[in-house]
Amino acid sequence: MNIQEFLMKYEKFLRQVCKLGESSIKDYIGRGNGLINRGIYNGESTITATMLAEIERQYKKNSVKNYVVALRYMIESKKKNE
Secondary structure: OOHHHHHHHHHHHHHHOOOOOHHHHHHHHHHHHHHHHOOOOOOOOOOOHHHHHHHHHHOOHHHHHHHHHHHHHHHHHHHHOO
16 A cells, blocks of 8 residues: 555544544644654554654654654554555
């Protein structure tokens, strides 16, 4: 599955499973793109200590929690679509 396919399924997951509104979905898609573009998330099925350390290193302190949640949602979405 390519990145675009993954992000489309991720958006569907956010809408249907997480029941997020449009603004929140847009935010989580943006965070997901950031995690992928920075090489923090590469399709893994679990969150690793390395991923968490990279999020803490690369993002502002007040944003870390949101990126960890986005990572968790991405992994849940991947598992649901396997």
